[in-house]
Amino acid sequence: MTKSNYHQIVQSLRQSFPQPVSDRVHDAYFAYSFMRALDQVDDLKSQAPMLGTPGELDYHAAKQQRMQEDSSTVEQVSTELVNHLNGMFIWGHPKSQINVIPPPSIPSIIGGLLPTIYNANMASEESAQRIVLSEIEAIAMTADLIGFDPEKVGGLFTFGGTGTLLYGLKLGLEKACPGTGKTGLTEPAYILCSERAHYAVRTVAQWMGIGSDQVIEIPANPENEIRTCLLESHLRDLLKQNKKVAGIVATMGTTDHFGLDDLEEVIEIRDRLVDEFGLEYTPHIHADAVIGWAWSVFHDYSFERNPLNFPSRTVRALAGTIRRIKHISKADSTGIDFHKTGYTPYISSLFLVKNVDDMALVSRGQEETPYLFQSGDYHPGRYSLETSRSAAGPMSAFASLKLLGKNGLRSLLGHVVTLAEHLRDHLKGHSATTVLNGDNFGPVTLFRVYPEGVDTFEVHERELKDPKFTEKLREYNEYNRRIFEQMQSEALTGQGVVISMTDCYRESDTGEPINALKSYLLSPFADEQHVDEVLKSIWRAREVVG
Numbered sequence: 062m063t064k065s066n067y068h069q070i071v072q073s074l075r076q077s078f079p080q081p082v083s084d085r086v087h088d089a090y091f092a093y094s095f096m097r098a099l100d101q102v103d104d105l106k107s108q109a110p111m112l113g114t115p116g117e118l119d120y121h122a123a124k125q126q127r128m129q130e131d132s133s134t135v136e137q138v139s140t141e142l143v144n145h146l147n148g149m150f151i152w153g154h155p156k157s158q159i160n161v162i163p164p165p166s167i168p169s170i171i172g173g174l175l176p177t178i179y180n181a182n183m184a185s186e187e188s189a190q191r192i193v194l195s196e197i198e199a200i201a202m203t204a205d206l207i208g209f210d211p212e213k214v215g216g217l218f219t220f221g222g223t224g225t226l227l228y229g230l231k232l233g234l235e236k237a238c239p240g241t242g243k244t245g246l247t248e249p250a251y252i253l254c255s256e257r258a259h260y261a262v263r264t265v266a267q268w269m270g271i272g273s274d275q276v277i278e279i280p281a282n283p284e285n286e287i288r289t290c291l292l293e294s295h296l297r298d299l300l301k302q303n304k305k306v307a308g309i310v311a312t313m314g315t316t317d318h319f320g321l322d323d324l325e326e327v328i329e330i331r332d333r334l335v336d337e338f339g340l341e342y343t344p345h346i347h348a349d350a351v352i353g354w355a356w357s358v359f360h361d362y363s364f365e366r367n368p369l370n371f372p373s374r375t376v377r378a379l380a381g382t383i384r385r386i387k388h389i390s391k392a393d394s395t396g397i398d399f400h401k402t403g404y405t406p407y408i409s410s411l412f413l414v415k416n417v418d419d420m421a422l423v424s425r426g427q428e429e430t431p432y433l434f435q436s437g438d439y440h441p442g443r444y445s446l447e448t449s450r451s452a453a454g455p456m457s458a459f460a461s462l463k464l465l466g467k468n469g470l471r472s473l474l475g476h477v478v479t480l481a482e483h484l485r486d487h488l489k490g491h492s493a494t495t496v497l498n499g500d501n502f503g504p505v506t507l508f509r510v511y512p513e514g515v516d517t518f519e520v521h522e523r524e525l526k527d528p529k530f531t532e533k534l535r536e537y538n539e540y541n542r543r544i545f546e547q548m549q550s551e552a553l554t555g556q557g558v559v560i561s562m563t564d565c566y567r568e569s570d571t572g573e574p575i576n577a578l579k580s581y582l583l584s585p586f587a588d589e590q591h592v593d594e595v596l597k598s599i600w601r602a603r604e605v606v607g
């Protein structure tokens with residue numbers, strides 16, 4: 062390649078970058094390029110809850126991709142990018158009730174986009190400047206919301222709910238077995254959580270070298286909450302044997318059921334046993350509130366006056382949730398996912414620790430990071446696992462908190478909970494359906510559908526408890542799978558509603574998995590008519606499946 066050739070290429074590629082000095086014409090080109098991409102995405106929209114048409118993905122062709130010899134234009138690449146969105150679900154569509162994935166608000170998208178353009182690295186004030194304040198501000202607002210003292214709190218944004226558990230349990234391990242970060246594990250350490258806790262607890266145990274065999278899953282009660290008496294007996298057993306406890310995880314909003322552990326009682330048990338055994342350390346309690354945290358906005362809501370005029374059933378459901386959520390502030394640390402119930406894009410996960418001094422347990426000394434942290438006052442890279450840290454999470458969380466305000470988030474959550482209650486009413490009232498998490502008060506409804514002639518008053522009890530019913534349980538599992546597949550294929554044609562399915566919402570007393578259909582309502586665009594459509598689509602599926 063001659064000199065002039067590469068110069069020409071560099072010259073032309075400059076147009077593909079945001080300009081470093083003010084150039085409004087080029088800014089217009091930049092914005093227009095994005096608008097064109099949005100226009101192309103808009104062409105993929107229909108009445109259906111997904112973009113374009115879903116189809117088989119050609120993984121073989123994808124593997125044949127190779128880097129081409131010459132550069133492409135912004136327009137060419139944009140078109141290729143838009144093609145990748147073909148078939149993507151629209152989480153904000155009222156007929157999309159799939160999982161705990163919200164549609165992100167416009168400010169939260171802009172919040173993610175702006176630091177992306179300027180490529181801030183949140184390892185330090187040095188590489189993100191004023192953008193770091195968004196992390197401190199989001200931490201202060203959220204700490205205040207859940208009841209941690211914003212003056213004493215510590216924390217940082219990280220790579221997902223799993224990341225928040227990793228930070229919590231890492232602190233817990235260092236408390237139980239000081240120096241482990243340096244020496245590695247020299248004795249087994251145990252983690253206790255409910256059997257309904259997210260599998261991320263086991264993941265973290267594996268990745269930290271604790272080992273998932275050392276995760277003790279305590280049975281849950283029918284409300285999907287940890288059985289605290291069994292927690293106490295397992296904890297006591299461990300302490301009697303002089304075993305170390307790296308952490309106790311209380312789940313504040315289980316993934317499938319919205320079960321809420323009795324954190325207050327968990328803490329009382331821990332404190333009692335610390336005294337009784339004269340422990341030299343206090344086992345760390347982490348509240349996995351990645352889903353339930355958002356209900357903290359009801360902390361200071363007057364349910365008596367009910368200024369937002371929620372229906373009385375909704376008031377009951379919200380009050381039933383806050384009764385447990387209000388205790389998050391008693392935990393030593395917690396995890397909060399804005400990308401689950403805070404209406405931001407992935408990834409926006411916040412790990413909070415009640416006492417910032419705890420972060421010293423995982424901090425690196427300046428001698429370990431000689432090329433960083435030469436100036437400025439805020440250096441989360443000293444204690445973060447990651448060195449490259451995106452600012453998208455904190456900026457979009459900040460944007461969402463600012464946009465919604467307490468009344469905005471209260472209204473969105475109150476709305477989806479009202480709709481979920483409506484769905485439950487109908488499912489409970491019909492002879493062919495059973496609600497499985499009727500005592501949980503969130504936006505998620507687990508249910509099963511049965512063929513004609515099944516007595517739904519007693520069938521689920523038998524599925525749970527009667528060993529002689531195992532064959533039938535398997536048959537109804539298969540039936541529910543077929544109902545799901547039928548609803549899914551109808552929804553993919555643009556009719557009906559996309560819901561999801563969980564292979565095992567819980568096990569029967571004999572250890573048989575029981576599956577369930579799942580409606581997760583989070584869209585601000587959903588209304589009663591979309592709940593009714595779920596019902597209609599169930600009845601249509603029943604007719605097809607038989």
Ligand SMILES: Cc1ncc(COP(=O)(O)O)c(C=O)c1O
Pocket residue numbers: 161220221222223224258259261312314315316349351352398410
């Ligand atoms: C209760 C709970 N904890 C932890 C996680 C893990 O979060 P992430 O998928 O963001 O890593 C999830 C994910 O759904 C969850 O529901």
